[in-house]
Amino acid sequence: GSRNIEKATLSGEGKIRTFTTTYTPPLGYEEEGPYVTALVELEEGPWVPGRIDIDPEKADERGQKLLNEKITVHGEEAETEDFYPDKNRRVIPIFKLT
Secondary structure, eight states, rough: OOOOOOOOOOOOEEEEEEEEESSOOOOOOOGOOOOOOEEEEETTSSSEEEEEEEHHHHHHHHGGGTOEEEEEHHHHEOOOOSSOOOOSSSEEEEEEEE
16 A cells, blocks of 8 residues: 555566456446456566457357466557546557467
């Protein structure tokens, strides 16, 4: 809970630790579904949530085989909307399988 923080440069590489497919997105995000979200453990240690750049049907086919798959992370700009705090810009972490 400390506010004593500092910037750190991360490699953007890691492994999928858990994931799920969202077929019924929350209110305000209906047009974005279905999509696959994951928690990724970066090489430096932190776990980061984001979306996997994979077709939900392919993710379902691969199932648990996606666990521990290596990824790289980048940001993708998406349309902002009423539910997002920054009304000018919305960036979503996207994980790409390597």
